[in-house]
Amino acid sequence: MIAAIAARGLTRILPGPVPTVLVEEIDLDFAPGSFTAITGPSGSGKSSLLYLLGLLDRPSAGEVLVEGAPTAELDDDTRGDLRLERFGFVFQFHFLLPEFTVLDNVILPMRELGQLSAAAMRARGEALLASLDMAELARKLPGQLSGGQRQRTAIARALANDPRFILADEPTGALDTRNGRAVFAILRRLAEEGRTVIVVTHDETLAALTDRRVQLIDGRLAVDAPVQDR
């Protein structure tokens, strides 16, 4: 079976007087519908690996294959198009546009993709919010939401274009334990729907809620094992 996302000899070095190695020689395959946690101590390269896998960054060596297709030669616009269509990102901070309502934030990627009518976009946006128990907050501004509600809005936005891959970078970092667990429950549901979910977390408890745990230490792959006891 072709991996949804695959890393081959993935290395990222920040140039400078003293070059900084972020990740080094990473080989990983992520199967469709898998739910993987990338863990490791602070500065181990977790987020850097996620950005490489999500085509937000370019590797210094090695490459990322998306559904078997190499991405190294793609220009920025094509990588952007690929992200828009197939990837959904959730960051530690929600990064919602403060002037837009919750619903407008959710449908923003749909508007850029431009495949649906305005009515269809709104209907889909409202359905996504409803699936995350946010239906009644659709007309609110982000500033009127709690942290957990904002993060759920960000997840709804990540799902706007029905992506095959969800990449989340410390999505619970700014949330309390209850909201953190709720977010992970949503991510699990998304994986069960067939999406490939990769989540970076430093919280081993939450990582234990996934199917597979990849641990990095000093930019190198230290552990790659299924989670035995969820």
Next chain:
Amino acid sequence: MPLALDIARAHLLGRRRQSLVAVLGVTLGVAFFIAMSAMMHGFQNYFRTQIVDSNPHIMITDEIRRPARQPLALLHPEAAVAVTRVLPRDPVRGIANAGAILDALGRMAGLAAAPTLRGQLILRRAGRDYAVAALGIDPVREARVTQLAGNLVAGSLDALTRQSNGVILGRALAVKMGAGLGDTITGVATTGASAALRVVGLFSTGIETQDLGQVYLQLAREQALENRPLVVNEIDIRLDDITRSVAMAKEIEGRFGFKAAPWEETYSRILAVFLLQNIIMTTVTGAILVVAGFGIFNVISTVVLEKARDIAIMRSIGLSRRVIVRIFVIEGALVGSVGTMLGWLVAMAMAAGIARIPAPGATDPNETMRVAQSVDLYVVASLIAMAAAIGAAWLPARRAARTDPLAVIRGAT
């Protein structure tokens, strides 16, 4: 609404006060550009119309600018002969064969011609002397060539035709002399000849030098005073199509040999001053629009800095650099277009206000400032404003598009 426009609108509404200041900058720039230009053009158009209406479009004078071709060159037209340093004939006193020239001009289509003898005259009244230019005219022909008849505020050209010793004065001169219709004044020519002249008309052109320094007599009377019987030293021509003045003057001078100056040449200094005025005015008011551009640059630069996270997330979602540039250029265009439209309204109000201000130095106390608004002015002001607005937005927009989303996201986390 397109996504980029929606985001741009949200950004500007998010910084209402700063956006309003930027809009007002454009508004003032556009308004001043249009109002000042309209005032300047109004004055210039008025002046130009006065010149064109009150004066001949082409003036033939008894001056020869080009020397006659030399016999040697005529004998060997194809030979490599160069005759240099040939001077034209000495200025002749009067236009030779003026009658024949007038007949020939009379046969040409699209023009009317009138003979004039221009001389100097001292008008004497109540013990005071007034030096003026005396124009001996044929009143019937003159009526076809200049607006003298239309400029008469009292009396008539017919009266001059009937009255061989009649004189038409500028109203301003008449006021200065304390003379009125029917009064008799003494005219003394440079020859020493004098005549008792009866005021049969008063004119007003609005051009002070003419209203104070020019009088009209019958051609025969002026010829008698100048002791130059049958002589004219000027033939004035009026064209049906004023745009042909330069070409026609060239043709006439080439045909008859005497200097034929189109009105553009006669008033070239004034037209050059107008040109300079326009350049200065356009530069100054254009500078206001450029300053307005700085205001737009300021507000959009601030938005770009403030919205770095938004830009980063939009880029990470997959919005292209082009879309990011479009968002901020649209912001500039929105500020520019709203400011421009408000500028139009303010300009209209300013122009209406200016048009009520009494014209300084006008001979008619009811005369107000002239304002010439044209669609062209509005279009030019709008184009400059929009170019300044979009140009000012372009730089921060490019910087926004170059934002590295990872740098911002990493910085945030």
